[in-house]
Amino acid sequence: MSNSSLRLIALCLSLPLLVLLLALFNGLDGHAIDLDSVLAGMSNAHLLGTDALGRDVLARLSEGLQLSLSVGITVVCLGGIIGISIGILAGWVGGWLDALLMRLADIVLSFPGILLAIALAAMLGPGVENLVMALVAVGWVGFARLSRVQVLSFKSVAFVEAAIANGSSAGYIATRHLLPNIAAPLLIEASFGLAAVIIGEAGLSFLGVGVQPPDASLGTMIREGTRLMLIEPWLVLWPGLILFALVMAVNLLGDALRDKLDVRMDDR
Numbered sequence: 001m002s003n004s005s006l007r008l009i010a011l012c013l014s015l016p017l018l019v020l021l022l023a024l025f026n027g028l029d030g031h032a033i034d035l036d037s038v039l040a041g042m043s044n045a046h047l048l049g050t051d052a053l054g055r056d057v058l059a060r061l062s063e064g065l066q067l068s069l070s071v072g073i074t075v076v077c078l079g080g081i082i083g084i085s086i087g088i089l090a091g092w093v094g095g096w097l098d099a100l101l102m103r104l105a106d107i108v109l110s111f112p113g114i115l116l117a118i119a120l121a122a123m124l125g126p127g128v129e130n131l132v133m134a135l136v137a138v139g140w141v142g143f144a145r146l147s148r149v150q151v152l153s154f155k156s157v158a159f160v161e162a163a164i165a166n167g168s169s170a171g172y173i174a175t176r177h178l179l180p181n182i183a184a185p186l187l188i189e190a191s192f193g194l195a196a197v198i199i200g201e202a203g204l205s206f207l208g209v210g211v212q213p214p215d216a217s218l219g220t221m222i223r224e225g226t227r228l229m230l231i232e233p234w235l236v237l238w239p240g241l242i243l244f245a246l247v248m249a250v251n252l253l254g255d256a257l258r259d260k261l262d263v264r265m266d267d268r
Contacts, residue, residue: 005256012249019091023062030059031214039232063216072197075135083143088174102265105141113138121209126249131210135200146189150182191254195247218243
């Protein structure tokens with residue numbers, strides 16, 4: 001990982017971290033309504049002003065940022081567990097099971113990811129739990145396809161064949177031999193998947209099928225701010241900048257991990 005990459009990542013992370021730290025020291029509740037301070041400008045009491053209900057923008061940005069990260073990490077972890085398990089099973093067993101699981105993955109991939117997530121979230125109903133379920137239902141496919149390809153490439157390697165000859169179980173081979181060797185590309189996939197999930201959560205919340213008021217989300221803050229964008233543009237500007245900086249930092253981290261861990265990059 002080069003110094004320039006580290007500097008870019010640190011630069012992009014500086015704004016979200018600054019928001020979290022300022023909100024922590026400010027100590028205001030993002031749900032507290034103060035009708036006497038509606039659309040107040042920046043001040044010592046409200047560093048980034050207030051929204052149409054008098055709620056502190058900085059506190060809501062902090063809550064929305066934490067929610068985006070928690071949803072993103074949860075979806076990536078659950079999607080990774082499901083997808084990696086399916087991919088290893090398909091690549092190791094092969095045959096009709098491989099064909100069935102990969103056709104299922106192809107069906108999911110045949111739909112645009114965000115549209116499928118919108119449809120699932122609308123069917124399940126609004127809420128954070130249903131939002132996570134909808135995003136997991138879309139996000140497992142990348143892990144499954146990648147882990148399957150990696151398992152197929154390692155099945156004929158000498159140490160795996162030796163483990164099979166020694167009578168090792170499939171579970172032992174998967175956990176002790178396959179997973180450690182395919183961890184690097186899966187980690188890269190997870191980093192890019194996290195950025196996609198953060199954007200997906202913000203998009204679904206913006207459309208009204210994700211996080212619901214009074215809970216704060218970067219997407220809901222942008223949606224609420226669009227009604228007053230010409231009067232108070234910071235209501236859209238601040239959550240948009242935080243979302244941009246967070247996604248950019250995660251993508252840059254994924255690029256840096258790929259440059260560091262992908263052995264094919266060394267041949268260029």
